[in-house]
Amino acid sequence: MSSARTVTRTVVRRLTRWGTASMLVGGVLALPGRTRAFGLQTLMWGAIDLALAAITRGRDKVPQAQTLRRILLVNAALDVGYVAAGAHLAVRTPTFGGRLRPTDARGHGLAVVLQGAALFVIDLTAARRLRR
Structure with a gap:
């Protein structure tokens, strides 16, 4: 079992990487064309992921392990x-x-599926590290 602080740092790092990749790929795909909707949705999710990572990184206090889980x-x-x-x-x-x-x-929907699946993996992997 990992500490809540270690798991929080890992989640922040993963969310930062995923958000950055989403913004870069989304920005390119959002250019006018067939993938614009997918790109815009991906770009927006990436911005939110980066904002959440920054807010979490800036906090001094980390929840207790069971609360975080x-x-x-x-x-x-x-x-x-x-x-x-x-x-x-x-x-x-x-x-x-x-x-x-x-x-x-369809483009917006597929982007939401991809983002939700990636965040599911990040969240569930972190929660499993905090098992009793």
Whole structure:
């Protein structure tokens, strides 16, 4: 079992790497073209991931191991929800009253699936390191 401080540092490092990669790849894919929706969604998730990593890195106090584990498991459950919502968007391709083209809905949905799956791995791996 790892300490909460060690696990927090690992999560911050992984979230920083994933957020940076998401912003770089998303930025390139967001250029006008067929992958614009996927790129925009990926870019936005990357920015949020980096912000969360920065906020967490800046905190002096780390939750106790069991509290941190609970937080990570709740996050993992939310990640499953992101994957499900993204899959729904990608498969059903709703247009939201004509505000979104089906191809864009698919791109946004696939990006959400990818982000949710990656965050699920990060959160669940960290929670497993805090097992009793």
